[in-house]
Amino acid sequence: MCGIAGVLNLDKSLYINRFKKMSDVIKHRGPDDEGFYFYNEDQEIFAFGNDTLAEIKEELGYSIDNIVDSNYNLALAHRRLSIIDTSSKGHQPMCSSNIVITYNGEIYNYIEIREELKREGYYFKTEGDTEVLINAYLHWGEECVKQFNGMWSFAIWDKAKKLLFCSRDRLGEKPFYYYKDNEKIVFGSEIKQLFEYGLEPRVNEKTLFTFLFYGIHDHSDETFFENVFTLQGGYNMIIQLEENTSTLSINKYKYWDLDNRINNITTSFERSAESIGNQLEKSISLRLRSDVEVGSCLSGGLDSSSVVSIATNQLKKQGYNVSNFNTFTACYDDSKEVDERYYSDMIVKESGCSNFKVKPSEKKLKEDFEKLVWHQEEPFGSLSIFAGWCVMERVKTNNVKVLLDGQGGDETLLGYERFYAYHLKTMLSKFEFKRFAKEFALSSKNSRLTLKDLFGYFIYFNNKNIRKKRLTYKTSKFLNSNFSAQYKTQNIVDDMLEFKSIEEVQKNELARAIGHLLRYEDRNSMAHSIEARVPFLDHTFVETAASIPNKYKLKDGWTKAVLRKYMEDKMPKEVTYRKNKLGFSVPQKKWLDELNDYFKETLLDNPRSTKYFNIDYVREIFDKKTNHDFRFKFIVVETWMRVFDVKG
Template sequence: MCGINGFTFEDQRLIDQMNQRTAHRGPDDTGTFVADGVSLGHNRLSIIDLSPRGHQPMESADKRFVIVFNGEIYNYKDVRKELESQGSGFRSETDTEAILEGYARWGKEVLLKLNGIFALAIYDRRERELFLARDRMGVKPLYYWTGGQQLVFSSEIKAILTHDVPRRVDTDALGIYLRIGYVPAPRTMFEGIKKFPAASCATVRGDEMRIERYWAIPDEPMLSDRAEATERLRLLAEESIRSQLVSDRPVGVFLSGGLDSSAVLGVVREAMPGMVKTFSVGFKANLEEEKYNADFELARQTAKYWGTDHHELVISGKDVADALDDVVWHLDEPVANLTSAAIMLLSRESKKSVAVVLGGDGGDELFGGYPRHALSAFVSRLGFFRSFTRSRALSSRPGAERYLAFHAAREEAVSGVTSPLL
C-alpha cells in the first residue's frame, strides 16, 4: 500500500506533517508537490518498477497534470499499449504513469479502462482543478474534509487531523456503529470527515466539489445452466487471481484453511513459478495450552497438499491485548472485528519475506453473503417497516432484544445499499 495526502492550498509544513502521519504506508520513498494552489504528498511502497522513476507526486510529460496514487492497476500494460498506439510516450514502467497519461488523453473516462484497486488525486495545473477517484469496490481508502473553502484528503483520518479541523464525535455514526459493528460510508466516527464513495470521482474547483458515480454493477442475465455457470465462474475467478500476481516483488498468500483462501492458493500455485510462501495464524486456547483452532490445522493440510513454504504464527490473548493500541491507531475508527489484531500481527510476520499477499477476504460476500444479508434485502423493500417496528418496540419491552437484532440487520442493508446518503 501507499499513502496519499493533499489539500487545496499551499503549505509545505502541513503536507510534510501529513506524510509523516502516513509514513508507515510507504517506507520506500516520500515526496511532495506544493505549487499552483495545491499541496500533494505521497508515501511509496514500491510494487511495480522499483526504480526512482516511480517517484510520486508524478508529473505528466507536458507538466500539466500531477498525480498521487495508491493501489495497483492489473491491466496497466494494456492501457499503456493503447496510449502508445495513440502517440503517448513513457518514462517509467509504472502503472501510475499509465493512469496519468491516460487522464491527460481521455480525462475521467480513463477510469473505465482500469482493472484494479486505487485511490488517486490528479491536479490540473492549467485549470487549477483537482480530480479525485476511488476504485469500483472501494478497496483502497480515501477520506476527505471540506470547510472554509478548503478541501483536505488522505488515505487515513489521522493525517487529516494534522489540520485545524473540528474533532467532534459524529453521534449518528456512533449509534450506527453500536448497532451493526462498523460505520458505513459516507460517515466516519468524526463529524465532518467523510469516506469518499466507491466507484465515484469528483472534480474540485475553487470552493465547489462535484461528486459523481462513474460505474455501477451491471445487471447481467442469469445463467440457467448450472454446468455453464460453474465453468464461467471458475474461469473468471482464475482470471481475477492471475491478474493480481503482477508485481516486481515477492508475492505470498494468507491461508486460513477455508474454501476462499484455499482456492486462491490453488490458482497462485499453478500460475507462479518456484516456491509459494503461505502464512497462517492460530490461537492458543489459553495462555498455558497450545491447542490450535480447526482452521489452523486445515491451513496446514492445504499448505502440505500444494507444497508451499508455509509459515505459522501462534498468538495468545496477551499478544492480542498488547497489540490493541497499535490496532486502534491504524484503524482510525472502531471496527467490531476480533480478527483485526491477528491480521496485523500476521502481516508483520509476512512482511519479513514478502511485500504482497493475496487472501480470501470478501469471498463470502461475493458469493451471496450471509443469512442476515438476505433478511436485510427483504426488509429494505418494506416501506412501512421502520415505523411499524419502532412502535412495536416501544410498546413491548420484552421483545426489545429481538427487535434490536432484527433492526441491526435491516439497518446494515439500508445503510450500505439503499440510503440516500450514499
C-alpha cells in the first residue's frame, strides 16, 4: 500500500521542485521508502529522496536535489508502505525489461500468478507483488488486470512503446486522480498533489450542488474540484507519447463491469448461502496474506462481525493465537443509542480475539476536524467519517499496519433499508401481489422500520418527481437561490433517483454509489499509514453476490439473508439476526450542539461559501440549534474551502 505520482509532458517542461512536493505531501501514505524516475529520449534517471532507504541511496547514487528542471518528458514517484516483502528489494519505481512501474495496492493472488508466470519462463528477484505485476504486463499486456484479485492504482511506463498504461481496480478501492490538458497529464493518489504541481483549487459547482441538494457525491469521474478527475473503478487509461504532435493521445476504457453477471443463475436459497459463504471465506483468506500484523474493525454489525468470526476461525486452524488478533470498536459512553459494544463484545468473547475500545468525542472532533477535512480532500456527508478516523488513529497506536473492514457488504448483498422499496416495487411489477403483501409485513417485522416508515420509503424511492420536490422544499431556504436555480433543472443525477428494477439499483450501488465510502476508507486509513482491506469487495465475491437471485438476498423481510444463513452457526444469533442496523452511527446532533458556538464563531465570520448558501438562514439554524444535517453540510463545505483555499 503506497502513494504514487506522475507527470507526462509532450515537451521537456517538468518542474522538479514541484514534483518533489507531490511526493512530500503524501508521506503519510508511504513513510517507509521513497523513489523517483525521470525519462527523456536521451536518458533515464532513478533518483532517491530524503526518505529513501539508506541501502537504496547507496545503490542509486543520484539525489532528486541534483536534477534540474525542463529536461524530461516523464516523471514518476513512489511512496512505500511496506506490507509484503518488506525488504529494500520492493523499492519503487521498479524497472524490468524496459518497463517501469509506480504502484499502489495489493495483488492478493500474487503467489498463484507468480507460479503461473514461472512456468512460462519468467524469473523473479523479489518476493513481493510488484514484480509479479510487471511480468504479468509483459506476458498479458493490458489484459493482465483481468488476472488480478486485489486493489490497485498504478502507472506502467512502457519505454519501447512510449506509452503510459494506467489502471484502477475493479471497484475503485485505490484512488487515482488526474489533471490533463493538450500537452500534459499530472496524476497522483491524492488531489492535493495536483495543487503542489501548480493547479489552482477551484469549486466544481455542479458537483457541489449535487452534494448539497441530492446528498449524492463521488458518483462520476468528476470531483469537487474543477478540472480534477478520477480514473473510475474498472477502467484502464493509455497515454501515448508521440513525437511531432501537439496533443497528448489519451484512451480510457472500461475493462470490467457487472452487466452479464446480475441474477444469471438458478439455485436454491441454501446453495446460494453456501456459495456466498465459500466466496467470503476465500476472500478473507487472501486478505490475511501479509508480512506485517493484520487486525480488523469490529462495529458489532453483521458485516464486520462476519469478517472477524471467519478470520479468527481460519487463523485458529493455522495454529495462530487469535488473542493476538486485534480488533477495534468505536464506543460512546454518553450516547447509548449509537453504542454497539453489546454486540461487538459477543463476537470478541466467541472468537477469542483482542478488542480495543475507541471513544470519539466532541473535544477531539474540534481538535482534528480541519486535519480530517485536509485528508479527506472533498466534503463528506456525516460525522461517521470521524469515528473511522479515530479508530484508525488507535490502530496505528497499536502498530497494526493492515486492517480488515466490513465495507461493501450492504452494496453487494442488499443491506440498506432503502432496498426494501425497490424489492417491493419489483414484486408489484411482476403482479406478485401475495408475495408483496407477505414481504411488506415481514420487512417491517425484521427491521427497525415501522409499516408507516416502510410505506414512506416505498413512495419516496420509487417516485423521482416526489423525491425531487421534497428535496427542493427541504433545501429552498438553505441554498443560495441563484446557485440552486442554475443547477436544479439540469437533471444531473436524475437517473439515480428512480430505478426500474432492483437489479439496476445494485449495479448503480457497485458502479457509482459506493465511491464515497471507498474514498472515506482510503483517506482515513492512509492518513495513519494503514492498509485497509475489504473482503466484501473481492471481485469474485461481488460477481457471486450479483448472480444470486435477489429474493435470496432480501428474504422474509431480512436484508442480506444469504449471509445471515451462512453465519447463523458461526457466531451468536443475536448478532446474526440483528434488526437495529446502525451503520457506524455517531451522536452527530449532540456533538454539533455542543460545538455550535465554536463553529458559528469560527465559520460564520466572513464565510467564503456565500455564493452557495443562504447565509441568513444558516445563521438562523445556528442561533436556534436546529437542522443539524444542514449545519454540518455548511460546516464541512466552508471548512473545505478554507483548508484548500478553494476559489468559488
